[in-house]
Amino acid sequence: MNGKTHYRKAYKSDHLGIADLEEYIEEGRQLTFTIDYVKYQQNVSVAGRKGNHNIAYFKDKIKPWVINATNGKILKGFAGSSFIEDWSGLFIQLYIDPTVKMKGEITGGVRVMTQQPRKSKPELLPTNAQQWGRAILAYQRDGNLNSVLKHMSISSENTKAIADAANA
Secondary structure: OOOOOOHHHHHOOOOOOHHHHHHHHHOOOOOEEEEEEEEEEEEEEEOOEEEEEEEEEEOOOOOOEEEOHHHHHHHHHHHOOOOHHHHOOOEEEEEEEOOOEEOOEEOOEEEEOOOOOOOOOOEOOOOOHHHHHHHHHHHHHHOOOHHHHOOOEOOHHHHHHHHHHHHO
8 A cells, every 4th residue: 555554453353343344335345244143152352341242253254243232133123033043144234323322422333224135136047058057957856946046036937948948
């Protein structure tokens, strides 16, 4: 870069924080992530203090995130479960909330959006011969495209074309 030190360097920690999200925003990255798993950890150091915390680990290359009570309530709603083990696979969007208070002082914080983002799946098209061929094999094996639909969207016309090819 320019040999200068960015002020946020001093605020970096082992856990996801505002400084990390600001960096992502500056890079133009989306703040959507998939939770791999959440673990309850005792006596872990967060922001220089030891305590018991629920910590989310992501499938994405991002630091673990300490889940506070407010964010936990939102994740509970997304999963339909109060149990952190059921939060695996949740697709979430984070943002910086400058109004978050800690110990009566406004510090800002990381929040999860109250509306769960939608994951867009790539569309399966006959122009992608390799994926198209795999879809035909999946239909021959299963009699449906359920395994393919977990990863891709398929128009009704292309679903019929795959079924016709599989039955030919």
